[in-house]
Structure formats: C-alpha cells, structure tokens
Amino acid sequence: MGVLFSSAQSEFEIIKDKWMQEVEKIGMKGQFVGGRPVDQFEKNFAAYVGTKHAVGVGNGTDALFLSLKSLGVGPGDEVITVANTFIATVEAIHHTGATPVLVDCTADTYLMDVEQVKQKVTAKTKAIIPVHLYGQCMDIRELTQWARDRGIYIIEDTAQAIGADVEGMKAGSMGDLACFSFYPGKNLGALGDGGCIVTNNTELATQLKKLRNHGGQHLYDHQCPGFNSRLDVIHAIALNEKLHYMNEWTKHRQRCAELYIEQLKGSSAVSLPFYEQIERHVFHVFVIRVQMENRDALKKHLLKKGIITTTHYPKPIHLTGAFSYLPYEEGTFPIAEQCSQEMLSLPMHIALSEADITAVCEAIKEQLHEE
Numbered sequence: 001m002g003v004l005f006s007s008a009q010s011e012f013e014i015i016k017d018k019w020m021q022e023v024e025k026i027g028m029k030g031q032f033v034g035g036r037p038v039d040q041f042e043k044n045f046a047a048y049v050g051t052k053h054a055v056g057v058g059n060g061t062d063a064l065f066l067s068l069k070s071l072g073v074g075p076g077d078e079v080i081t082v083a084n085t086f087i088a089t090v091e092a093i094h095h096t097g098a099t100p101v102l103v104d105c106t107a108d109t110y111l112m113d114v115e116q117v118k119q120k121v122t123a124k125t126k127a128i129i130p131v132h133l134y135g136q137c138m139d140i141r142e143l144t145q146w147a148r149d150r151g152i153y154i155i156e157d158t159a160q161a162i163g164a165d166v167e168g169m170k171a172g173s174m175g176d177l178a179c180f181s182f183y184p185g186k187n188l189g190a191l192g193d194g195g196c197i198v199t200n201n202t203e204l205a206t207q208l209k210k211l212r213n214h215g216g217q218h219l220y221d222h223q224c225p226g227f228n229s230r231l232d233v234i235h236a237i238a239l240n241e242k243l244h245y246m247n248e249w250t251k252h253r254q255r256c257a258e259l260y261i262e263q264l265k266g267s268s269a270v271s272l273p274f275y276e277q278i279e280r281h282v283f284h285v286f287v288i289r290v291q292m293e294n295r296d297a298l299k300k301h302l303l304k305k306g307i308i309t310t311t312h313y314p315k316p317i318h319l320t321g322a323f324s325y326l327p328y329e330e331g332t333f334p335i336a337e338q339c340s341q342e343m344l345s346l347p348m349h350i351a352l353s354e355a356d357i358t359a360v361c362e363a364i365k366e367q368l369h370e371e
C-alpha cells in the first residue's frame with residue numbers, strides 16, 4: 001500500500017451527494033453560467049477571507065492577470081515578485097506587457113525577500129506580488145504600508161495559502177488585491193479550474209467584474225475590452241460545500257505537519273519547514289530539504305515504496321526556458337536555485353493518516369541511514 005501525494009477524490013466523496021443535488025437543480029433550470037451559487041460563493045468566500053468583495057474567475061492565473069489589468073499595469077511598467085514561485089505568477093505579469101522583476105527568497109522560509117524587493121523598486125514599479133508559497137502566509141502589513149506610501153500596489157498571490165493568517169488577518173486581506181486558485185489539488189479545490197480575486201476596494205471589484213465578462217456586468221453592455229474568465233457554476237456549488245470544511249481540513253493538515261516534524265526532527269540530514277506560528281501555515285505542501293546529492297535518490301526510494309512526492313519547483317523562474325529572456329543568469333538567486341535542487345514535497349492531504357506519515361518518515365530515515 002502506497003501513500004498518495006494529494007487526494008482530491010477524498011474531498012469529492014465528502015461533498016458528492018450535496019453537489020449532485022444542487023447540480024441537478026441548476027441543470028434542470030439550464031442556468032450554467034453565473035447565477036445564485038456563484039453569487040453565494042463570492043459572498044461566503046469574501047466573508048471567509050475577511051474582505052468586502054470576492055470576484056470569481058476562471059483560474060488563479062487569470063486572477064493574477066486580471067488583477068494587474070484592473071490596476072492598469074502594462075508596457076513600460078515593472079512588477080516585482082520572487083524567483084521561487086509557480087510560473088503563473090510571472091506569466092501573468094508577462095502577458096500584460098510589463099517587465100517582471102525578480103528577487104530571491106529567504107533561506108529560512110523560502111518566501112520572498114522583502115529587503116531585496118525594496119532595493120529593486122524604481123520609478124517604473126507599479127505593483128509587487130508577494131507569494132504566500134507552500135501555504136505559509138507572509139506578514140506583509142509593513143510592506144503594504146511601505147508600498148502605499150510610494151503609490152505601489154500589492155497583489156497577494158494567495159493560490160496556496162487559503163485560510164492561513166497573521167494575527168487574525170487572513171492571507172488575502174492585507175494587500176490591495178489577492179488572487180486565489182481553486183485548482184483541484186489546492187487546499188480549497190474546485191472540480192476543475194477555478195479562481196477568485198478578493199479586495200476591499202469597491203472600484204477595483206467593479207472593474208474586475210467587467211474585465212472577467214467581456215467588459216461589462218450586463219449582457220451586451222461592453223464598457224471596456226474585457227475577457228471571458230468566469231467561475232463556473234458547477235465549481236461554485238462544490239466550493240460552497242467545501243468551504244464548510246475548510247477549518248477542519250486546515251487543522252488536519254497542520255496536525256499532519258506536526259507529526260512529520262515530530263518524527264523527522266532528530267534527523268541531521270533533513271531540514272524541516274520553518275514557521276513562526278502554526279496559524280500562519282496551512283501546509284498546502286510539506287516541503288523538506290535534503291542535500292542535493294541525496295534528493296533524487298530519496299525521491300526514487302520513496303517511489304519504490306509507493307510513496308509519491310514531488311518538487312516545488314524543479315527550476316526557479318529565471319532558469320526556465322520561458323523566462324530566459326529576463327536578465328538573470330544562473331547564480332543570480334542562489335537561495336532559490338539551491339532550493340530547487342534540494343527540496344522535496346511530501347504527501348499532504350485531508351486523508352493522510354498517522355500511519356501514512358510514519359511510513360513516509362521511516363522510509364526517509366532508512367534511505368538517509370538514520371534509523
């Protein structure tokens with residue numbers, strides 16, 4: 001018996017009956033785009049994050065792209081983000097025509113190095129995108145104020161951090177806009193692609209509602225050139241149902257993380273995730289670091305035992321083919337580069353049991369000769 005990396009199917013099983021009942025009602029009415037379930041989800045999700053507005057969109061990448069567009073970001077502008085992130089953060093900047101400006105991550109949290117951000121700000125900087133990577137919420141309150149004083153917007157990339165918080169402020173409630181992904185493997189996953197933007201700014205929310213729907217909130221009322229990126233109703237129904245379980249599922253992930261830490265803390269070959277308070281981290285993934293020469297062998301050893309792991313991410317942004325046009329050679333962001341060679345993401349999901357965790361940890365120690 002192996003250990004899965006994630007388990008969207010376990011979540012589906014929990015919501016299946018309710019979801020099917022609601023989908024049947026919608027199907028019988030023939031109302032497949034927009035409507036009550038989407039409005040309800042937006043209301044519930046805004047309340048969950050603690051913002052005034054939530055605007056459902058087609059996926060997390062569109063959430064980032066449309067957020068940048070709503071702020072008027074375009075050619076000639078610069079947007080700062082971090083080299084250790086999923087490629088979507090930077091793709092969204094690229095597709096507005098603005099220039100992505102990257103910084104390294106810090107060696108303990110693997111999150112964006114805020115001091116480097118401040119040094120990279122120029123007169124062209126229009127926005128900063130902090131990424132709450134792996135499920136860990138950055139405390140961006142000071143950065144947000146610093147940026148506001150300079151007329152720079154903060155867009156939080158909250159794709160991986162739903163439910164994480166800093167002193168009661170949820171990830172997504174500290175910047176000007178925040179972007180969530182409901183990709184099925186996320187902590188709050190749809191049954192396909194989905195995303196959402198949250199904000200306290202009513203003007204921006206209105207603009208985003210236009211941008212996602214061909215430039216207007218009403219049929220054939222096109223006030224600006226927009227896009228087609230709406231949250232589908234079948235996903236909104238699933239998300240509304242799953243939202244009831246978010247706190248319980250988050251606690252389970254945090255408990256799993258504590259068990260991993262308990263069982264691996266004696267290992268001199270494994271670096272464990274660093275976090276200040278457990279509330280700040282919702283463990284979208286549980287990332288360990290082992291020395292470069294051990295990582296791939298360890299991954300193979302675990303796979304032989306049926307334990308699925310992965311790497312977030314095998315290459316930092318500046319070393320991907322897609323962004324080789326940016327002026328950053330190998331060696332520019334040493335921490336992100338080292339992370340990409342040493343990190344391993346262990347199984348983490350709502351169906352993970354204590355026995356699974358013990359099996360994973362024993363297999364790790366066996367391979368690293370630490371039994």
Ligand SMILES: Cc1ncc(COP(=O)(O)O)c(C=O)c1O
Nearest residue numbers: 059060061086088159181182183
């Ligand atoms: C950090 C980060 N940003 C953005 C995205 C993009 O979200 P989506 O896959 O829904 O487009 C993801 C999804 O994996 C992500 O992890």
